[in-house]
Amino acid sequence: MSIAALGDDVYGEDPTVNALEEKTAAMLGKEAGLFVASGTMGNLTGILSQATRGDEVITGVDTHAFRAEGGGYAVLGGVVAKMLQTDYLGRMNLEAIEAAVNPNDPHYARSRLIALENSYGAKAGAPIDETYFANVRSIANRHGMSIHLDGARLFNAAVSLAVDPKKISRYADTVTICLSKGLCAPVGSVLCGTVDTINEARRIRKVLGGGMRQAGILAAAGIVALDSMIGRLEEDHFNARQLAQGLAEITDLEIDLSTVNTNMVFFKLIDRYPRSADDIVSELSSRFNVLVGSRGKKSFRAVTHYWVGESEVAMLLRSLHKALN
Numbered sequence: 001m002s003i004a005a006l007g008d009d010v011y012g013e014d015p016t017v018n019a020l021e022e023k024t025a026a027m028l029g030k031e032a033g034l035f036v037a038s039g040t041m042g043n044l045t046g047i048l049s050q051a052t053r054g055d056e057v058i059t060g061v062d063t064h065a066f067r068a069e070g071g072g073y074a075v076l077g078g079v080v081a082k083m084l085q086t087d088y089l090g091r092m093n094l095e096a097i098e099a100a101v102n103p104n105d106p107h108y109a110r111s112r113l114i115a116l117e118n119s120y121g122a123k124a125g126a127p128i129d130e131t132y133f134a135n136v137r138s139i140a141n142r143h144g145m146s147i148h149l150d151g152a153r154l155f156n157a158a159v160s161l162a163v164d165p166k167k168i169s170r171y172a173d174t175v176t177i178c179l180s181k182g183l184c185a186p187v188g189s190v191l192c193g194t195v196d197t198i199n200e201a202r203r204i205r206k207v208l209g210g211g212m213r214q215a216g217i218l219a220a221a222g223i224v225a226l227d228s229m230i231g232r233l234e235e236d237h238f239n240a241r242q243l244a245q246g247l248a249e250i251t252d253l254e255i256d257l258s259t260v261n262t263n264m265v266f267f268k269l270i271d272r273y274p275r276s277a278d279d280i281v282s283e284l285s286s287r288f289n290v291l292v293g294s295r296g297k298k299s300f301r302a303v304t305h306y307w308v309g310e311s312e313v314a315m316l317l318r319s320l321h322k323a324l325n
């Protein structure tokens with residue numbers, strides 16, 4: 001970051017940002033890329049570059065973009081969401097997608113876009129294989145619709161499935177990847193798509209106040225992330241499995257080991273355990289300096305990454321043993 005060549009990215013003149021955008025686009029098999037401040041901005045620019053007021057997006061009810069981004073595409077773009085239930089991996093039923101497409105009739109919003117996510121955060125970071133994307137692509141093609149893929153954790157999915165990420169991204173018109181989740185860069189995401197769509201997204205990024213000047217200082221870390229952090233994601237997945245196996249041996253906890261396929265581990269307290277997850281989370285933090293997320297009354301989410309390896313996994317297991325007894 002300290003030696004990155006810089007320029008004014010609002011004029012397209014930051015060589016480091018340009019290099020990051022080209023590199024990401026090449027990795028995902030797309031024509032062009034756009035460096036954005038966050039995953040949220042990636043989804044917003046991706047969706048709004050392809051859908052506008054009165055258009056409808058078909059999406060899983062528990063996607064990050066619908067559920068956890070302040071309703072951004074509705075708030076800022078007037079785009080309506082039609083939410084469908086998802087299965088244990090985060091897939092919508094294909095017939096339900098087809099049935100959700102509106103006829104061309106003034107009563108209805110225009111069905112413009114299908115918004116997908118991989119890996120699927122709400123389903124324990126489940127990796128979804130390319131077959132689903134190929135199937136959704138044929139539905140989109142039949143109805144002249146586009147596909148946006150929230151790939152904030154796409155590399156985790158690709159590593160877990162042992163496929164080139166292009167095998168999945170090829171079915172989407174726009175794809176975002178996040179540099180600051182498992183890939184560990186401090187800031188940023190990249191949206192990729194055709195030159196035309198990315199030009200439109202660049203305009204929207206400007207409107208959102210996301211045009212950053214000497215952004216190469218951030219993009220430099222993004223290039224390091226792409227070069228050196230994807231190859232080690234398997235370690236995070238391995239550590240997550242080790243953690244899950246340790247948790248399965250703790251009597252007051254329940255975990256479905258089949259759900260642990262990337263770096264996220266969802267687990268819960270057994271029903272008759274008297275204390276709440278929040279209570280345990282604060283004890284883990286105050287007594288052992290271990291941070292775990294709670295989700296609802298009885299459930300937890302733990303995530304492994306570059307800074308949480310084998311010894312931290314062991315530390316969490318030891319601390320949980322003590323906190324639960």
Ligand SMILES: *Cc1c(COP(=O)(O)O)cnc(C)c1O
Binds near residue numbers: 064121150178189
């Ligand atoms: C984190 C995340 C986002 C949002 O990224 P931010 O950088 O926090 O805005 C979007 N989608 C998924 C699947 C994520 O995990």
